[in-house]
Amino acid sequence: MAKIDMQNLEKEIKSIVAEITEIEPEKIALEASFIEDLGMDSMMALEILASIEKKYKLKIPEENLMKITNLKQTVELVSSFLNK
């Protein structure tokens, strides 16, 4: 199996987050809290999850929504599903 390019994955997910939150990608720090720092709500998290599923052709169950708390956690979540 091909190794996941984590740097690229981070960049792609950052651009999904940027589009949905309407925040410039440069302003999205790896560990910035989506809720407190970026003003995200639960529906935006759901939209991010749906976008990720579409882009990477994954099915990620809804209980994983809680893990979408910052960019770092989200990248880790996606890579864990890509590795399955």
Place this chain on the structure above:
Amino acid sequence: MELNLNIIKKVLHQRYPFLMVDKIVEFEKRKRIVGIKNVSINEPFFTGHFPEKKIMPGALISEAMAQTGAMLFYDEKKKDNPIHYLYSIKARFLHPVVPGDTLQIEAAPIKVTKDAGIIKTEATVEGKTVARGEFAFKAEP
């Protein structure tokens, strides 16, 4: 499976002049739905939109699409159906909808949780796509 107006009114809380689904002609719970909205010259919004040229507002085509989408979550076992609040819309309006048109609206879920969902829908008139879009909504009792 078809759903009649009595069932539609159990699921949707909207009423005249804001109930924008006349009937459901195909229904697979949480999978796929096809609804019909007959657009009559008597629609109240045609009085003002526009006096000189009757066109159904895109905002109301969206409303019809969202209402059809909400019907995807009809569950005959549930007594109280929640109100679905719109959260976001991404839509395109490709052709005008005018008095006499029959809007056929198809919807399917993209991602659904226990109290929220994202759906995609397409509206056609006589087989021609007039609008399509993605809607996110939250359900609250």
